[in-house]
Amino acid sequence: MRNAQRPTDLIGQTDMIRVRSLSELTGCDIWLKLESQNPGGSIKDRAAYQIIKDALDSGELEPGMTVVEGTAGNTGIGLALVARSFGLNMLAVMPNDQSPEKERMIRLHGAKCQTVDPVPFRNENHFYHTAQRLAEGRDDFWWANQFENTSNARAHYLGTGPEIWQQTEGAVDILVSVAGTGGTIAGTSMYLKERNDDVQVWLTDPDGSGIYSYLQTGDYVANGGSFTEGIGIMRLVENFKQARIDAAVNLPDQDLYALSRYVRDHDGIVLGSSSALNLAGALQAAAVHGPGKTIVTFACDLGERSASKLYNETYLRERGIELAAEPAKELVARYRENGERVWRAAK
Numbered sequence: 001m002r003n004a005q006r007p008t009d010l011i012g013q014t015d016m017i018r019v020r021s022l023s024e025l026t027g028c029d030i031w032l033k034l035e036s037q038n039p040g041g042s043i044k045d046r047a048a049y050q051i052i053k054d055a056l057d058s059g060e061l062e063p064g065m066t067v068v069e070g071t072a073g074n075t076g077i078g079l080a081l082v083a084r085s086f087g088l089n090m091l092a093v094m095p096n097d098q099s100p101e102k103e104r105m106i107r108l109h110g111a112k113c114q115t116v117d118p119v120p121f122r123n124e125n126h127f128y129h130t131a132q133r134l135a136e137g138r139d140d141f142w143w144a145n146q147f148e149n150t151s152n153a154r155a156h157y158l159g160t161g162p163e164i165w166q167q168t169e170g171a172v173d174i175l176v177s178v179a180g181t182g183g184t185i186a187g188t189s190m191y192l193k194e195r196n197d198d199v200q201v202w203l204t205d206p207d208g209s210g211i212y213s214y215l216q217t218g219d220y221v222a223n224g225g226s227f228t229e230g231i232g233i234m235r236l237v238e239n240f241k242q243a244r245i246d247a248a249v250n251l252p253d254q255d256l257y258a259l260s261r262y263v264r265d266h267d268g269i270v271l272g273s274s275s276a277l278n279l280a281g282a283l284q285a286a287a288v289h290g291p292g293k294t295i296v297t298f299a300c301d302l303g304e305r306s307a308s309k310l311y312n313e314t315y316l317r318e319r320g321i322e323l324a325a326e327p328a329k330e331l332v333a334r335y336r337e338n339g340e341r342v343w344r345a346a347k
Contacts, residue, residue: 007039021266027291040081042301048078050155063087069144070131072230073102080111093131147237152183161191176202176281176297182240189244203248204281212250228273248343258325270303287335
């Protein structure tokens with residue numbers, strides 16, 4: 001129980017829940033850290049707070065200025081909430097193909113939101129470049145730059161990692177995380193490996209992202225696409241450079257769909273698409289490592305933010321998703337058989 005003076009005081013210290021159905025199925029303890037409990041509803045609140053706090057402390061930001069950021073949604077919501085708490089304004093630049101739930105929340109927090117067509121990163125009209133251009137055009141604008149600003153990873157080194165260590169009483173064996181900017185997996189992995197270098201860090205990558213390829217070959221190559229939002233990178237950024245990764249796996253949207261329905265029906269847990277990808281990675285890690293492991297991953301945000309995609313049957317059919325979900329037992333068996341698809345870091 002906490003009493004707070006402003007919403008930012010309630011960021012962090014999130015609970016964890018054991019995913020009973022999958023834990024019993026695999027013989028591992030699979031835990032979800034409930035980042036949806038943050039006041040902005042996602043794990044991105046942590047980075048938003050640290051980015052703005054560090055900039056205020058350094059004098060880069062002053063009350064009354066406008067924070068500008070290119071975002072797939074959750075970082076924009078977090079920055080909008082934190083900005084208001086510190087007397088700042090917020091302008092988010094989003095691709096117009098993201099879920100309307102996120103754009104709506106940014107505006108509800110009193111921020112402005114500018115949408116742009118989704119284009120490749122090399123295009124000058126990409127949301128990242130647009131945000132940078134807008135921020136550099138006015139003295140009272142400040143670019144948060146979540147990809148390269150390592151206050152992002154610092155948030156998880158100072159908060160998320162220590163919380164996991166405390167909540168598992170130092171017994172965590174495997175951390176599983178997706179990567180968007182790389183801040184979560186970087187900061188958390190750095191902290192946990194400082195405490196115990198034997199903790200295994202697994203990255204889960206969706207179709208359409210190049211991280212899995214980069215770890216294997218050193219080149220960013222992507223195939224297909226994913227309905228996950230804000231997940232995956234096609235270039236090496238400062239936050240991701242700090243990540244200490246032992247293994248990585250690429251998993252398709254079909255698996256996320258199957259797992260989201262399974263834990264909803266068996267555990268009463270409604271996952272967003274990023275969270276479902278995390279849980280699929282945790283299941284893959286459990287299948288490879290065998291029983292007896294303590295595995296921690298993240299429920300990144302509220303499941304309702306994926307309502308228009310992951311829980312929209314019309315949209316799923318258009319994406320080619322088979323609505324007769326693969327049973328979880330068969331998914332585990334397939335993951336055991338496909339263990340050779342897991343990339344592992346050289347010892």
